[in-house]
Amino acid sequence: MSQDKFLLNQSAWRLIDESITARSRSALESFAMDDALCQLVGQQESVPVVRTWVHDRTIVLGIQDHRMPFIQEAIQKIKQNGYQAIVRNSGGLAVVLDEGVLNISLIFSEQKSAIDIPIGYEAMLSFVKLLFPEIDEQIEAYEIVGSYCPGSYDLSVGGKKFAGISQRRLRQGVAVQVYLCVEGSGAERAELIREVYETGLQGQPTKFSYPDIQPHVMASLSEILGAQLTVNEVMIRLQLLLRSLTDDIRHGTLTDEELDLYGFYLQRVVDRNQKMLS
Template identity: 55%
Template sequence: MEGLLRQHEWRIIDQSAVGLHFQALQSFGTDDTLCASVGAGKAPATARTWVHHNTVVLGIQDTRLPFLQEGIQFLTSQGYQPIVRNSGGLAVVLDEGVLNISLIFPEVEKGIDINRGYDVMWQLIQQMFADFSQPIEAREIVGSYCPGSYDLSIGGKKFAGISQRRLKRGVAVQIYLCVTGSGSKRAELVSGFYELAKKEMETKFVYPEVIPAVMASLSELFGVEMTISDVMLRLLKQLKTNSDYLYAGQLNEFELSLFPGYYQRVVDRNEKIAEMVNLKG
């Protein structure tokens, strides 16, 4: 586990302050591009940080909900843009109080097994907040949105979820961290989406029954007003500790040539959702 976080070189691509014009679809296209590039040895291990304005990221399973269109219309009526991601999991909320971190590694000879990818992110988050006494646990928090065995929580309240994306010998481990704002309010939004998109219909896939009380932000849990910038500084400090060389970068020429293709794939996958949003109008 230490071997993965410890890299000779860490490149950081910080897109946490790009603003409203940076769409979540671009983010998923960027991570796929970085997977292909790092996997091909065209770039070092890379950490990318990103923040998006009111977006609900749906998983592939969410697109199979029986009354999906009603759920989509609810989200747009609340001022949120729904999109579908290409990594696993279910609906999550992104807004200006949520910091996303992607760690992109090359698949080494023996490969990086799924749990090892999750563990390295858990380890990083523990190190980032080691000055607080509360232990950060990794276990499924029942009643949270997008529940999984690596939900990160403090005192039984979830503040982060981790997913993975594997492509072209590259591995992206992605986390959303609820830094500020109300975790339960975000959960209420997702709960409302499922209530309308599923109703009482029996489905093969089990969708979560969201309980807002089990979700919180780091500011709420630590009792300290944290900002995205505060958490960015903590991240940079840990990446510096875990490398000989940390530098800020952007997409290189090879990556810029790959990006349009990967971005288009994400856009194509989202056509169905876009049609539903347009039908509303």
């Protein structure tokens, strides 16, 4: 069995489903949650975790994005479009979150053996292919030029990107995160980000090379499949997939002790975000 498949075949998985409960909360809470779970899983105080999360209209900026010469104007633009703006605590560039975008985090421990960065990416790629068997052979992983938050593990079908994978490593924990554009228009989301860059850069030369967004290279899974797919339907697929991977699925939220740790990471994320945006 390849190492990425081995990562998915855990003896137990813990499922933390926040696809409904997190919607009205700040996306900063999700980044804090993954940091807390990274530590818990990394230190083997929890079995590996699958966490799902959805947030209402938010544009998550990367560290480079907040260095745009006209960042305050860009944030105003985001607010005018009815979105919140936050800066994430890991790499990558701006992405759109809304009720049609499902985020999945797979959280593993490196306590017993190291997980190479490519193996983490491949594990999530395998997971997404297992979620969508009807297109698994068409899903490709390579950088889609013109997409927002481009990277070598952009997931696409026929050159249309529907997902992007990132990783965060902390205290021997590895969080591999994917955002899946499930519902709605991929191009409309990309147009939003294109406007953010246009407003934030205003043609000024910068050391960093920001993406030249081409909205037509992005699509949702509903658009790719040519059928209306909902976040709730993907959640049902995910739960069935987990059942095929293990007999031991543990549901439930954080314990009181785990909540204390989460509070620590949330404060850190909130303080950092305020500093970035001030």
